[in-house]
Amino acid sequence: MANFSKSHVPQFSVEVYQNEFLPEGGREVSAIVTVSATGGGTTGGLPLGGRAGAPSDLPHPPPGAGAAVVVMVDCSGSMEYPPTKMRHARDATAAAIATLRDGTEFAVVSGTHLAGEVYPGGGRLAIADESTRAQARAALDRLSAGGGTAIGTWLRLADRLLARSQGAIRHGILLTDGRNEHESPEDLRSTLASVEGLFTCDARGVGTDWEVKEVNAIASALLGSADIVADPAGLTADFTAMMEKVMGKGVADVALRLWTPVGVEVQFVKQVAPTVEELTHRRTETAPRAGDYPTGSWGDESRDYHISVRVPSAEIGQEMLAARASLVLPGDDGGGSSGGLAQGLIRAVWTDDMAASTALNxxxxxxxxxxxxxxxxxxxxxxxxxxxxxxxxxxxxxxxxxxxxxxxxxxxxxxxxxxxxxxxxxxxxxxxxxxxxxxxxxxxxxxxxxxxxxxx
CATH class of the missing domain: 1.20.120.1690 (Four Helix Bundle (Hemerythrin (Met), subunit A))
Known part of the structure; x- marks a missing residue:
């Protein structure tokens, strides 16, 4: 990951909500950690989180850019039924492209049992301006339905394209109307594992002939959102809202770092708002007794995380720091003692006050x-x-x-x-x-x- 200045990062704050009081012998400590970010929405053109080794022979985005987006449009044969579905998909993609701010790198991919480059082609990303947006809209007019569905191929092409970006925010938008019938479930899982952490992706199912678990799995693995657009006529509004949210992101690859003292065991870490997302198994060890959990990219927003740890038993009157939760950026190797962007403390205090120790936060x-x-x-x-x-x-x-x-x-x-x-x-x-x-x-x-x- 590239180096960057923290002065261009949104301001983060952390609040901890818990009942820190435990009865004698009590060991389970739970807390809700609320993380809020303000002042985001632009990266000032700095390569926050941009991939090291990205090609340098491409035009560099002008100041103010910091995002790269690939829109993956299902063009399988079922998109022709009804015929208006393909038209709505083209219109929605055009609306999303119109929402791109100048300087954003972007590409459009057609998805069938293969993945094709619709615009700009040649393994490149275009840089959004009045001219490239018009060219992309013209290219969309040539989209037609035919073929099968192999979503893993779409994601792998999106990854290759986004790898060329110097931008901070690397994002995919994926639209499908059918089941992933032309590759095995194992192939899709393998693809998701290979691109996990390299870009985020919002996934949408249009109509009612797609598989919810497949779409949810894509969004979950790639830290994006999943939703249904049952009526294709609603695609334009949905795509526009998604792209506006992407354009509001200010920093990528933020991690929730959890440090625990000797003897403390992490039971689970999960996001609980705005959606429930299990993060426990996604821990990456960063230092002795410290591990990072991915949270993806951030704009002006707030999220809640539920953290549960198991502490050693202690006597009445003793207290301890059960865990320290902090927000960190790529390259922050400060270990458990680093405060990062913001931090909150989770405590444990043993008491013989039954009312205090049994109260539910x-x-x-x-x-x-x-x-x-x-x-x-x-x-x-x-x-x-x-x-x-x-x-x-x-x-x-x-x-x-x-x-x-x-x-x-x-x-x-x-x-x-x-x-x-x-x-x-x-x-x-x-x-x-x-x-x-x-x-x-x-x-x-x-x-x-x-x-x-x-x-x-």
């Missing part, structure tokens, strides 16, 4: 419920698909109960299209006899979206 309790909500939806839908209707009713009923208790109104509305709610407070529901494919897929795709704790 509101943030920890809330996000524990939100993670359970996401699991209950997934398990309920899987049970429904397998014909286990009693199990589906129980799990989806629990999901309704959790959504009601936490005030997650969006998820509650999606659940109401799959079950008839008798009593939300108790989770009493009946499965609907018929459910539209779009409604079931929307609930599954958005099951990990959470609602934040309401400020008192």
């Amino acid at each position: 509101p943030q920890v309790a809330h996000y524990t419920g939100q993670a359970e909500l996401a699991d209950a939806i997934q398990q309920g839908l899987n049970a429904r698909k397998s014909g286990d209707f009693d199990g589906a009713t129980a799990k989806l009923g629990r999901a309704v109960q959790l959504a009601e208790a936490s005030g997650n109104e969006d998820t509650a509305k999606l659940l109401s299209k799959v079950v008839d709610v008798v009593d939300a407070a108790t989770g009493t529901v009946r499965l609907k006899a018929t459910v539209a494919d779009a409604d079931e897929m929307t609930l599954e795709t958005r099951s990990t979206k959470t609602v934040r704790v309401k400020k008192q």
